[in-house]
Amino acid sequence: xxxxxxxxxxxxxxxxxxxxxxxxxxxxxxxxxxxxxxxxxxxxxxxxxxxxxxxxxxxxxxxxxxxxxxxxxxxxxxxxxxxxxxxxxxxxxxxxxxxxxxxxxxxxxxxxxxxxxxxxxxxxxxxxxxxxxxxxxxxxxxxxxxxxxxxxxxxxxxxxxxxxxxxxxxxxxxxxxxxxxxxxxxxxxxxxxxxxxxxxxxxxxxxxxxxxxxxxxxxxxxxxxxxxxxxxxxxxxxxxxxxxxxxxxxxxxxxxxxxxxxxxxxxxxxxxxxxxxxxxxxxxxxxxxxxxxxxxxxxxxxxxxxxxxxxxxxxxxxxxxxxxxxxxxxxxxxxxxxxxxxxxxxxxxxxxxxxxxxxxxxxxxxxxxxxxxxxxxxxxxxxxxxxxxxxxxxxxxxxxxxxxxxxx
Ligand code: GLA
Numbered sequence: 001x002x003x004x005x006x007x008x009x010x011x012x013x014x015x016x017x018x019x020x021x022x023x024x025x026x027x028x029x030x031x032x033x034x035x036x037x038x039x040x041x042x043x044x045x046x047x048x049x050x051x052x053x054x055x056x057x058x059x060x061x062x063x064x065x066x067x068x069x070x071x072x073x074x075x076x077x078x079x080x081x082x083x084x085x086x087x088x089x090x091x092x093x094x095x096x097x098x099x100x101x102x103x104x105x106x107x108x109x110x111x112x113x114x115x116x117x118x119x120x121x122x123x124x125x126x127x128x129x130x131x132x133x134x135x136x137x138x139x140x141x142x143x144x145x146x147x148x149x150x151x152x153x154x155x156x157x158x159x160x161x162x163x164x165x166x167x168x169x170x171x172x173x174x175x176x177x178x179x180x181x182x183x184x185x186x187x188x189x190x191x192x193x194x195x196x197x198x199x200x201x202x203x204x205x206x207x208x209x210x211x212x213x214x215x216x217x218x219x220x221x222x223x224x225x226x227x228x229x230x231x232x233x234x235x236x237x238x239x240x241x242x243x244x245x246x247x248x249x250x251x252x253x254x255x256x257x258x259x260x261x262x263x264x265x266x267x268x269x270x271x272x273x274x275x276x277x278x279x280x281x282x283x284x285x286x287x288x289x290x291x292x293x294x295x296x297x298x299x300x301x302x303x304x305x306x307x308x309x310x311x312x313x314x315x316x317x318x319x320x321x322x323x324x325x326x327x328x329x330x331x332x333x334x335x336x337x338x339x340x341x342x343x344x345x346x347x348x349x350x351x352x353x354x355x356x357x358x359x360x361x362x363x364x365x366x367x368x369x370x371x372x373x374x375x376x377x378x379x380x381x382x383x384x385x386x387x388x389x390x391x392x393x394x395x396x397x398x399x400x401x402x403x404x405x406x407x408x
Contacts, residue, residue, distance in 0.1 A: 009035065014140040015066035018080050020408060022136060023068050031408045032067045032165055036157030036401035038143035038150045039195040040227060040354045040363045042204055043301040043316060045294055045324045048189025049245060051210040051264035052295035055217075055302065056191055057225060058199030059395040063141035063154040067162035068408065073134045077118045077159075080140040084108075086115050090134050093126035103183070113184065114139070117152050120183025121159045124175050130164060137162055144393070146233045148355020152180060153192035154401075161403040168197040168400050170212050186238055187245055201399040206302050210266060219397060220308045223349070224368045228342070228378050229391040230334035232359035240330065241356050244287065251284040265291045283329070290327035294320055314350025314365060318343065321352035321362075330357030334386060338362040341381040345374045 008016065012035055019031060037058040044054035078085040086106060088096065096103045096119070103123075107116045118139070122132050137159065143151035156176035157168075166172060173193040180186050180193070190209055199205045203216035248265065256262050258276050265288060273292050277285050297316045304313040321339050325331035335353040339362050342351040347370030354363040366374060375392050382390045 008033070009060070009062055009064075009142075011062055011140040011142045012064040012066070014080055015064040015138045018078065018138040018140065019066040019068055019136065022078065022138065023408065029068065029408055030405055032069070032162050032403050032405050034065045034067070034158045034161035034401065034403040035062045036154040036161065036196045037062050037199065037398040038154045039192060039199065040149060040225060040361075040395070041191060041195075042225075042363065042365060043294075043320055044191070044298040045320055045352070045357075046244060046328055046330070047291060047294045047298065048191040048209040049187070050248065050291045050295070051266035052291065053298035053302075054191045054207050054209060055204050055298050055305075056195040056199070056207075057204045057219070058195050058398045058400060059149065059225070060398040061141075061143040061149060061393070061395065062398070063139065063143060063151065063158045065137045065139050065158040065162035067135055067137040069133045069135040071134070075122065075132065075134050075137075077115070077137045077139060079114050080138065081145075082112070082114055084112060084114070086112075086119070088119055088122060090122070090126075090132040093123055093132060097123050097127060107183075114155060116184040117155045117179065118159045120179030121156050121176060122163065123183060124179045125160070125163060128175060133163060144229060144361075144391070146360065147227070147229050148234065148353070148357070148360025149227065150192040150196065150355070152184065152186075153196045156180060156193060157196040157401040161401055165403055165405070168402060170194065170198065173197045187242060195400075197400050199398065199400045202397055204305060204397075206298070210264070217302060217305050220305070220310055222368050223310060224366055224371060224394065225397065226364045226366065226371065226374060226392060226394050227354065227361040228338045228364065228382075229361050229393070230332065230338065230359055231388065231390055232332055232334055234356065234359035240358055244328065244330070247284055247287050248291070251280055251288050254280055254284070255288075266295060268292055270296060286327040286329075290323045293323055293327075310349045310365070314348070317350030317352045317365060324353055324357060328357075332357075332359060334382075334390075335360075335362045337382060337385055338378060338390070341378045342366075342374060345370055345377050348374060
């Protein structure tokens with residue numbers, strides 16, 4: 001059992017074993033094994049839904065969907081991590097799309113959110129006119145949950161590839177984003193799904209979220225990415241995320257009256273913003289200030305990274321964190337403290353919160369050599385302040401999602 005010419009990663013081994021146990025060895029046949037990574041964003045925070053730029057890296061934590069297709073019958077998903085399963089009728093998907101009650105019964109309560117992502121992908125495939133097969137999909141992952149590392153996007157991507165046997169494409173990322181927007185009720189931008197599908201190993205993905213053009217940039221040799229988990233689950237994330245999006249819409253309505261056609265904040269240059277910013281009441285002024293600065297920082301950061309200027313790149317990460325904390329107000333004391341502690345370690349270039357904020361992880365970009373010192377300093381300092389030791393993950397950058405067909 002190999003992928004990438006190496007052993008399957010741990011969640012794939014679990015999903016494959018789970019599938020074999022459930023299907024029964026005597027049935028034989030082939031299975032599709034889809035793997036999709038989580039991500040950390042090095043620069044760009046809340047810029048994607050403003051038509052701006054982002055710079056994520058896919059990481060070696062993945063969700064797997066091991067899928068045995070059947071000629072007919074039902075489509076069943078089993079989650080090994082949540083010890084939960086549900087069944088959906090692939091011939092009757094429009095019914096779930098049209099009848100809220102039917103979808104709610106299928107998706108169950110809050111604790112079953114994974115169902116919304118998996119079922120949402122099937123529903124969006126059928127809405128796009130793509131065939132949805134019958135069969136059994138067994139899902140397992142090792143992307144930490146609720147940590148801002150995009151376990152949901154990885155789940156969507158794995159389910160999509162397992163069901164469709166398609167290649168990783170920008171269209172697939174858009175379909176999975178629609179699944180999350182419509183069926184999980186999270187109005188996320190395109191960054192997470194795009195990174196999970198299109199990232200390349202050893203590289204950061206520079207994405208223009210307006211036209212979805214992208215290119216991958218080599219991470220300088222000897223650099224590494226570590227995430228430190230605040231341990232705070234992002235309870236507020238969904239509601240505050242929606243609130244930020246509404247604030248941006250309100251700000252745009254005001255700005256359009258004076259600044260003319262303004263499709264998105266991407267079109268507001270720092271110079272024009274400086275002329276009109278006093279028209280915006282707080283906190284709208286601060287919100288816009290963050291987005292305008294964050295977009296400019298990604299552009300500069302891409303050049304720094306390409307030139308191997310890790311020092312300037314790190315400074316931009318820290319500026320981004322400060323802006324997310326003070327202007328966009330999506331940080332928490334734990335995330336701020338991790339950043340502060342990390343910056344005291346020699347060999348650390350920069351640190352910032354990753355994902356939507358309100359909990360989850362801070363990401364540290366550093367020289368490979370200082371990994372141990374970083375672990376020590378952050379663990380000790382964090383424990384002193386908060387009385388517990390934070391989980392720390394040293395991550396490797398990974399390639400985007402893929403699907404492999406194997407003999408069962
Ligand atoms: C979440 C969303 C993304 C993006 C980030 C903030 O991860 O899913 O689309 O908006 O927050 O940068």
